[in-house]
Amino acid sequence: MFSERRERLRERCSGAGVDAALVSAPANVRWLTGVPGAEALLLERDRALIAVAHPARDRDEAIEELVVPPGQDPAVAVATAAHAELLGVEEHDLTVARHRAVTDAAHCRLRDLHHAVEQLRVVKDDQELACLRIAAEIADQALGELLESILVGRSERHLAMELERRMVDHGADGPAFPVRVGAGDHSGRARHLPGDRRVEEGDFLTVSLGACYRGYRSSATRTFVVGLAPQDWQVELHGIVFAAQRAARETLAVGTSLDDCARAAGRVLEARGYPPELDEGVGHGVGLDVEEEPRPGALEPWPGEFGKLENRVPVTVGLGVALPGRGGVRIEDTLVVRPSEDGGPELLTITTKELLAL
Amino acid sequence: MFSERRERLRERCSGAGVDAALVSAPANVRWLTGVPGAEALLLERDRALIAVAHPARDRDEAIEELVVPPGQDPAVAVATAAHAELLGVEEHDLTVARHRAVTDAAHCRLRDLHHAVEQLRVVKDDQELACLRIAAEIADQALGELLESILVGRSERHLAMELERRMVDHGADGPAFPVRVGAGDHSGRARHLPGDRRVEEGDFLTVSLGACYRGYRSSATRTFVVGLAPQDWQVELHGIVFAAQRAARETLAVGTSLDDCARAAGRVLEARGYPPELDEGVGHGVGLDVEEEPRPGALEPWPGEFGKLENRVPVTVGLGVALPGRGGVRIEDTLVVRPSEDGGPELLTITTKELLAL
Missing domain, CATH: 3.90.230.10 (Creatinase/methionine aminopeptidase superfamily)
Known part of the structure; x- marks a missing residue:
């Protein structure tokens, strides 16, 4: 179910010319991963990487985990791992300061995801x-x-x-x-x-x-x-x-x-x-x-x-x-x-x- | 007490060449106004304007109120009323999307306040x-x-x-x-x-x-x-x-x-x-x-x-x-x-x- 949701976001992204998405809004991260404690998600064509405070007990094998120490920005942490030329981000969620830090970490251009995940979430299963x-x-x-x-x-x-x-x-x-x-x-x-x-x-x-x-x-x-x-x-x-x-x-x-x-x-x-x-x-x-x-x-x-x-x-x-x-x-x-x-x-x-x- | 705090922020701002400040971080707004429900503060040289959801009961005469309907961004609402050439904003608090909306509303250049209010708040009275x-x-x-x-x-x-x-x-x-x-x-x-x-x-x-x-x-x-x-x-x-x-x-x-x-x-x-x-x-x-x-x-x-x-x-x-x-x-x-x-x-x-x- 969650991987099917991520697939739908990947389709949206490639339709918009974005080759990876950095999802930071908490409800969006949860909807795409099912992991309550996940703090940010990097979604690339062939992998999903989440930032977590503690390693999960029942890990979803389809999702890689990055344990982020306190004080470090989880969005920045996963952005550092991105392999993308154009990274979609959530401008309605990231502060100006965090957006700047993500830009520095990702070494690529950023583009707004325009509430793509929120739109996918409207109709419920x-x-x-x-x-x-x-x-x-x-x-x-x-x-x-x-x-x-x-x-x-x-x-x-x-x-x-x-x-x-x-x-x-x-x-x-x-x-x-x-x-x-x-x-x-x-x-x-x-x-x-x-x-x-x-x-x-x-x-x-x-x-x-x-x-x-x-x-x-x-x-x-x-x-x-x-x-x-x-x-x-x-x-x-x-x-x-x-x-x-x-x-x-x-x-x-x-x-x-x-x-x-x-x-x-x-x-x-x-x-x-x-x-x-x-x-x-x-x-x-x-x-x-x-x-x-x-x-x-x-x-x-x-x-x-x-x-x-x-x-x-x-x-x-x-x-x-x-x-x-x-x-x-x-x-x-x-x-x-x-x-x-x-x-x-x-x-x-x-x-x-x-x-x-x- | 609150007006003295605002005066200290005004001094910081004019030292940094900023002629007005838009404060949006909730704790900062409260520290500068004492109004629990204030949602944003525009601080200019000769006035303080807050955005509120409901008119306050015991109004502080030194602070003007702008009642903002729900759904409208309080920071944008007070930014519209700004008379400034360079407006200080809190880039660690405003999202990219809100920062853009404030820019459109204020008709002036914006500059980061660099946690100025947080610094003033460190030592307590x-x-x-x-x-x-x-x-x-x-x-x-x-x-x-x-x-x-x-x-x-x-x-x-x-x-x-x-x-x-x-x-x-x-x-x-x-x-x-x-x-x-x-x-x-x-x-x-x-x-x-x-x-x-x-x-x-x-x-x-x-x-x-x-x-x-x-x-x-x-x-x-x-x-x-x-x-x-x-x-x-x-x-x-x-x-x-x-x-x-x-x-x-x-x-x-x-x-x-x-x-x-x-x-x-x-x-x-x-x-x-x-x-x-x-x-x-x-x-x-x-x-x-x-x-x-x-x-x-x-x-x-x-x-x-x-x-x-x-x-x-x-x-x-x-x-x-x-x-x-x-x-x-x-x-x-x-x-x-x-x-x-x-x-x-x-x-x-x-x-x-x-x-x-x-």
């Missing part, structure tokens, strides 16, 4: 989808357990840490990203970092979490109300966000784009009197990176691809509305794009999106 | 040292609590997560780095990632942890024996590593270097018949980054500075010996360099380094 399903399931379990416990009086930070620990207890490698918890006026935001704010009766509580399983990452966001019964404005706001997120989800199909999903959500928000400030977009690809290709149009890193969704592409679909000083609602799912004859998008994050009062 | 002391104390508390609990049967990963949660409970922003736990044949290694290995009777158990407090990070490593009494080889190995690490610590002084510390440790190891493979060095600076300047000689990023330690420089001093298939011992402390008339190095990580049997 069965094994990748299985890992994503398990990642989503782990996060659902952890969230479910938390919801059965007492929340009032606990800090955002404490709840976030507990969710991370529970995901590990259920078999995750770790959290897919630092868990985000926002209570009260922090709720509904996409990028709130959990702090010392304690959960109070009547609060909206927004939780964003995902598990990492064998490198694959899920992402889900839910918003709850703490206390006996939600207030009218909470019910209304939740209903609006839920409807907009559902419209976005229902737009997901082979041949549509994430921009189409954002527009569908925007129409719902606008019709209910909320300005569609969806500058987050509504989603992006997800896999070995928690945010990867495809991305909404404005972020498309390469021209000539139109961001159309394909079968077997996992994406997040999420959006929120936060009212200044009061907080709000954010809802996000991870789904896999499937053709309508197969029943349409497959929902991986199955925790209920209803407005639970906890 | 009282407030910084106070944060580091608290960070070290939090990690000591968390570790102390863990040692009182039952360890046999728990996985490395589970112990690591528990330590992270306990540090947050004691007031940390979060862990300074992902906690590392190695049991049995994983013990003694510097870079072991915690896995599913469960702790067994008779194991060496190596724990590396640090807390992050107000952005400042401590680092400590201890090795214990699980069970009633350590075996002879364990006692011997522990004694050797302890003696070598003590020799390195005792070498820490104003005017010496981390290379001197590594040599002192190496002599002890060699005298006891262990090859001094100290390719980790024995330490590095610590502060807003868990690994920062000063670094041992081979890694010195700028010429002309000789890596001599100064008063008020916090560093880590740690080393280990791991026997293949059996594991080993690693011991590390965070200390602050002080002149001998003030009593010499100040030890921040005070958990005992004796070989406890747990």
